[in-house]
Amino acid sequence: xxAVVGIGITPFGRHLDRTIAQxxxxxxxxxxxDSGLTSAQVEAxxxxxxxxxxxxxxxxIGQGILAELGIRRVPVLNVENACTSGSSALWLAWNAIxxxxxxxxxxxxxxxxxxxxxxxxxxGRSEIDTQLGLVTPASFAMRAMRHMHEFGTTRAQMASVVAxxxxxxxxxxxxxxxxxxxxADVLAAPLVADPLxxxxxxxxxxxxxxxxxxxxxxxxxxxxxxxxNTAVLGSGxxxxxxxxxxxxxxxxxxxxxxxxxxxxxxxxxxxECHDAFSIAxxxxxxxxxxxxxxxxxxxxxxxxxxxxGRIPVNVSGGLLSRGHPVAATGVAQIVEIVMxxxxxxxxxxxxxxxxxxxxxxxxxxxxxxxxxxxxxxxx
Amino acid sequence: xxAVVGIGITPFGRHLDRTIAQxxxxxxxxxxxDSGLTSAQVEAxxxxxxxxxxxxxxxxIGQGILAELGIRRVPVLNVENACTSGSSALWLAWNAIxxxxxxxxxxxxxxxxxxxxxxxxxxGRSEIDTQLGLVTPASFAMRAMRHMHEFGTTRAQMASVVAxxxxxxxxxxxxxxxxxxxxADVLAAPLVADPLxxxxxxxxxxxxxxxxxxxxxxxxxxxxxxxxNTAVLGSGxxxxxxxxxxxxxxxxxxxxxxxxxxxxxxxxxxxECHDAFSIAxxxxxxxxxxxxxxxxxxxxxxxxxxxxGRIPVNVSGGLLSRGHPVAATGVAQIVEIVMxxxxxxxxxxxxxxxxxxxxxxxxxxxxxxxxxxxxxxxx
Numbered sequence: 177x178x179a180v181v182g183i184g185i186t187p188f189g190r191h192l193d194r195t196i197a198q199x200x201x202x203x204x205x206x207x208x209x210d211s212g213l214t215s216a217q218v219e220a221x222x223x224x225x226x227x228x229x230x231x232x233x234x235x236x237i238g239q240g241i242l243a244e245l246g247i248r249r250v251p252v253l254n255v256e257n258a259c260t261s262g263s264s265a266l267w268l269a270w271n272a273i274x275x276x277x278x279x280x281x282x283x284x285x286x287x288x289x290x291x292x293x294x295x296x297x298x299x300g301r302s303e304i305d306t307q308l309g310l311v312t313p314a315s316f317a318m319r320a321m322r323h324m325h326e327f328g329t330t331r332a333q334m335a336s337v338v339a340x341x342x343x344x345x346x347x348x349x350x351x352x353x354x355x356x357x358x359x360a361d362v363l364a365a366p367l368v369a370d371p372l373x374x375x376x377x378x379x380x381x382x383x384x385x386x387x388x389x390x391x392x393x394x395x396x397x398x399x400x401x402x403x404x405n406t407a408v409l410g411s412g413x414x415x416x417x418x419x420x421x422x423x424x425x426x427x428x429x430x431x432x433x434x435x436x437x438x439x440x441x442x443x444x445x446x447x448e449c450h451d452a453f454s455i456a457x458x459x460x461x462x463x464x465x466x467x468x469x470x471x472x473x474x475x476x477x478x479x480x481x482x483x484x485g486r487i488p489v490n491v492s493g494g495l496l497s498r499g500h501p502v503a504a505t506g507v508a509q510i511v512e513i514v515m516x517x518x519x520x521x522x523x524x525x526x527x528x529x530x531x532x533x534x535x536x537x538x539x540x541x542x543x544x545x546x547x548x549x550x551x552x553x554x555x
Numbered sequence: 556x557x558a559v560v561g562i563g564i565t566p567f568g569r570h571l572d573r574t575i576a577q578x579x580x581x582x583x584x585x586x587x588x589d590s591g592l593t594s595a596q597v598e599a600x601x602x603x604x605x606x607x608x609x610x611x612x613x614x615x616i617g618q619g620i621l622a623e624l625g626i627r628r629v630p631v632l633n634v635e636n637a638c639t640s641g642s643s644a645l646w647l648a649w650n651a652i653x654x655x656x657x658x659x660x661x662x663x664x665x666x667x668x669x670x671x672x673x674x675x676x677x678x679g680r681s682e683i684d685t686q687l688g689l690v691t692p693a694s695f696a697m698r699a700m701r702h703m704h705e706f707g708t709t710r711a712q713m714a715s716v717v718a719x720x721x722x723x724x725x726x727x728x729x730x731x732x733x734x735x736x737x738x739a740d741v742l743a744a745p746l747v748a749d750p751l752x753x754x755x756x757x758x759x760x761x762x763x764x765x766x767x768x769x770x771x772x773x774x775x776x777x778x779x780x781x782x783x784n785t786a787v788l789g790s791g792x793x794x795x796x797x798x799x800x801x802x803x804x805x806x807x808x809x810x811x812x813x814x815x816x817x818x819x820x821x822x823x824x825x826x827e828c829h830d831a832f833s834i835a836x837x838x839x840x841x842x843x844x845x846x847x848x849x850x851x852x853x854x855x856x857x858x859x860x861x862x863x864g865r866i867p868v869n870v871s872g873g874l875l876s877r878g879h880p881v882a883a884t885g886v887a888q889i890v891e892i893v894m895x896x897x898x899x900x901x902x903x904x905x906x907x908x909x910x911x912x913x914x915x916x917x918x919x920x921x922x923x924x925x926x927x928x929x930x931x932x933x934x
Contacts, residue, residue: 230609234682239791249792275650303619411600541619
């Protein structure tokens, strides 16, 4: 059994005066201190960053960041898996500990995006989809249109995802957006890709998040350890081109995670999912089994995914309001769930939370997602 | 026990008409076919690429490449670790199989560099070393100067590393450089960073290499399986700033690999090492224990590391003559050793080779290397 024994995170926002390395070291140092372990006990580092090469010409960033903390000589891996970069790094570390190869690893996700040169975000500028204009917002707009057509989902229901997200974000001091926004505000924002308005698209951000994972043996010394029951990484089937509103990859990865953790959707007390767009959260709620297919819009509009509702989703503010520094996001989800399961989430605490689920997806390819991750944690 | 059951590689050179994805798919498909396994038997993919984000704005490339081969739904990881990217991907796959987490994984390294925009290669443009001018050739030139000062190594000895490399490359139809070059030719080439001439610096290239790894259970069906005895990934100690000619990281990683594989330098029949510069091969030969410290120049000049010599080094042509498509290199080393241990290396066959060693290093930081890998294979 593997546990999260330490967490660290920076505020998500514009950090114009700080380098990737500085942001990363801040989160990693906080996680190590929170764990009560020493740098000498850390046996490997898994460091996620998606855009450092593209934006800054930087590679092999993990080694330098961890060296600042005194973590040297051990294996350090730099991982890139688009929006699942951070959660893929977690998956690697979890696997290594579960396999008995080590007792302790640090996982860091760090991204710096608020700089000139970023351009439109997509997972491959050389890919034919991208060159034909199917960049990420366009692809999600198509999904939204289809969801409206097939299930009668309304623009107001989609906007309610954002209104809920803003309400959550306002309770998270680490979130980029701290102000409320009504459904009417969301719908009145400029259109990015019909029917999605700017408020329905997650903002870029700079930020970093880190967790320290430990084996059962080591975690026994950590009184606030939270169990990481399972971590699953899946890639696309690329077979559902005709179906824009049912992600086979998403639901398959969730199903594997539930099976391996021995729980079902009804056992989950809170979810952090990859709400890169309003419609994305709706689709993920359906794929995760929080509601039947097609009901995701109504679920949000009815307040069931709000703090205090039946199954709170993205109480951190999620990608939509906390912000989305790509490779940091997957690790930040874990940090949020650990805070919640420890009962340390302050104004956004989900009362009595015992089990949480984190889900990410990354990269488009031929209408499917390239990569999907689901992790389940419990106390 | 883990084995290499399939290998695939493209020629290294200028592939102006082919994308990263096309190069990668060619090598991966060849490895899968060579293995005799089906795509359905591959349980994970570890895909190394270092510069695709920087040069092309591409991320998550592995999923799309492997999908072309029918490898879908399974975990796919994109790994970046500078010049150890390919060998880090191998390390991950080897670990997963050794831990019993899977029976089969494909490892791919692919790089496309022959395009405008590459600029000076280094491992971090934001890093202070780089900004102060300590780019890679300068850093190795300092090591060369120090080696000459401390051990009496001559420029002719260093050039003999290149002459030997060219002779090997001329026997490898996949190598970028196919022509002989004498010691005098090497010394007459333009200076890049005193004392290193252009011939002493490895060329960039486009290319891809792949291997299929299998567990003992699965490898039993593969008659030409070559054992991957151990794979070690280390990171820098960053403690030997005062010593430019003894790499603690390099020798420590080699020592760990020898211990874990239960062999010593005297048991190795051929070495593929990270000869990014003439002086680099000399330093690596010393760190790997092929000769005493300071003797690496004389070792090469005496022909001991040539084909037919006591311990042939880089019979593939190495980085200096086969070319160095960054993330492909570490996997290409494994491909070469497997060809040699199978007895399929043609004009560059090391007679009776039973055990081979592959070594890579990647990334500079404060005079040390960020990352180092050593793998040992045997038949």
